[in-house]
Every structure is written in C-alpha cells, then in structure tokens.
Amino acid sequence: KNEVEQSPQNLTAQEGEFITINCSYSVGISALHWLQQHPGGGIVSLFMLSSGKKKHGRLIATINIQEKHSSLHITASHPRDSAVYICAVRGGSSNTGKLIFGQGTTLQVKP
Amino acid sequence: NAGVMQNPRHLVRRRGQEARLRCSPMKGHSHVYWYRQLPEEGLKFMVYLQKENIIDESGMPKERFSAEFPKEGPSILRIQQVVRGDSAAYFCASSLGSVLRVDTQYFGPGTRLTVL
Numbered sequence: 188k189n190e191v192e193q194s195p196q197n198l199t200a201q202e203g204e205f206i207t208i209n210c211s212y213s214v215g216i217s218a219l220h221w222l223q224q225h226p227g228g229g230i231v232s233l234f235m236l237s238s239g240k241k242k243h244g245r246l247i248a249t250i251n252i253q254e255k256h257s258s259l260h261i262t263a264s265h266p267r268d269s270a271v272y273i274c275a276v277r278g279g280s281s282n283t284g285k286l287i288f289g290q291g292t293t294l295q296v297k298p
Numbered sequence: 299n300a301g302v303m304q305n306p307r308h309l310v311r312r313r314g315q316e317a318r319l320r321c322s323p324m325k326g327h328s329h330v331y332w333y334r335q336l337p338e339e340g341l342k343f344m345v346y347l348q349k350e351n352i353i354d355e356s357g358m359p360k361e362r363f364s365a366e367f368p369k370e371g372p373s374i375l376r377i378q379q380v381v382r383g384d385s386a387a388y389f390c391a392s393s394l395g396s397v398l399r400v401d402t403q404y405f406g407p408g409t410r411l412t413v414l
Contacts, residue, residue, distance in 0.1 A: 273340070
C-alpha cells in the first residue's frame with residue numbers, strides 16, 4: 188500500500204462544478220503539499236499545509252492531522268483547471284525535506 | 299526573480315552514453331532536490347543536496363547515478379551508461395531554508411530524457 192493515496196484517480200467535470208480531490212497518508216508528516224502538473228509537464232506548488240485550511244482564489248485546501256487526510260477543492264471549475272493534481276507529504280520524522288508523492292488525480296473540466 | 303531553471307529541457311541519448319542534467323535553483327536557495335517521474339508513474343524522490351553536501355541520497359539507484367551541488371554553479375545529476383529504463387522526466391526543486399523549517403519547494407520545468 189502506498190504511503191500517500193489519492194482519490195479519485197481520474198475525474199471529469201462540467202465547467203462550473205465544485206470539485207473535490209482527496210488525499211490520505213499513513214505516515215507522520217510535518218507538511219502536506221498540493222501540486223499541479225499541466226500537460227507538457229511543468230509542476231506548480233499550489234499549497235503547503237501543516238494544519239487547518241488555506242484558500243487561494245478558487246482553490247481551497249484543508250487538512251485533518253488526526254485523520255491523516257487532506258482535500259483540495261476547486262470552486263466554479265473551468266477548463267483551464269484541467270491538469271494532474273498531486274498530493275505530497277514531507278515526513279515528520281525526516282529532517283531531509285524529501286517529499287513522498289501520491290499517484291496524482293487527472294482532472295478534465297469540459298466546457 | 300527567475301524561477302528554478304533546468305537544462306536541457308529535452309535530452310536524447312543512446313544506450314551506454316552519459317546524461318548530464320543541470321539545475322539552477324532560485325536565487326538565494328541553497329537546498330536542491332531531484333525527483334524522477336517514470337512514464338505512467340508518480341514522482342519519486344532521488345536525492346537532496348545542499349551546497350557541496352549530499353544530505354539524503356536514499357532514492358538514488360546504487361549504480362550509474364550521481365549528483366553534486368558545487369559551491370559555484372548549478373546542481374548536476376549525472377547518469378552514466380544510460381539504459382532504456384532511465385527514460386523519464388527528471389525534476390529539480392529548490393527551497394530556501396534550513397532543515398528545521400518546513401519550506402515550500404519550487405519546481406523546475408523538468409528535463410525529459412529519452413534513451414534510444
């Protein structure tokens with residue numbers, strides 16, 4: 188079993204829909220990252236969380252440390268949101284900062 | 299302030315050749331991470347370096363792969379005697395602070411290595 192699991196693996200939505208991507212992890216962490224990877228491959232860091240909730244534009248990320256779970260929400264989705272969304276954790280006992288990645292969620296938003 | 303730079307963006311090598319991938323971190327960043335994304339697979343950690351030091355190389359294959367981050371110049375990921383299984387996207391990320399702080403890692407655009 189992977190240390191970081193994402194669901195769903197693939198997601199298709201209509202423009203305007205509210206989208207949720209989930210991430211569960213099995214290790215102790217010091218931080219959790221949400222990343223976005225577009226076709227063509229560049230990776231952008233969306234959020235880094237260690238507790239609570241963060242919001243940036245139409246994106247919201249939450250984390251529940253006790254339940255070892257995080258969610259990424261996209262409100263009023265748009266075709267330009269189509270990308271792979273990746274959850275990554277930094278181990279709590281690790282002092283090296285290396286990230287452990289989920290397999291990614293491929294999102295397609297149709298107009 | 300330029301972001302993380304990687305070059306080349308695409309690299310084609312024949313089996314047995316050497317591949318050198320370069321990463322220039324963001325200005326002021328002294329921590330560099332290398333990650334590999336194999337086709338149809340997720341990202342995997344390879345190595346973490348600070349200037350002139352390898353801090354964690356637990357994700358590096360035992361043979362043919364090496365990395366350095368010299369006092370001056372970019373970080374280099376070197377793959378000797380490449381094989382087809384080395385074909386992947388190699389991403390570099392950099393961060394600012396010490397291991398005692400949790401920092402955002404900023405990713406470069408990646409180098410796509412194809413081994414013929």
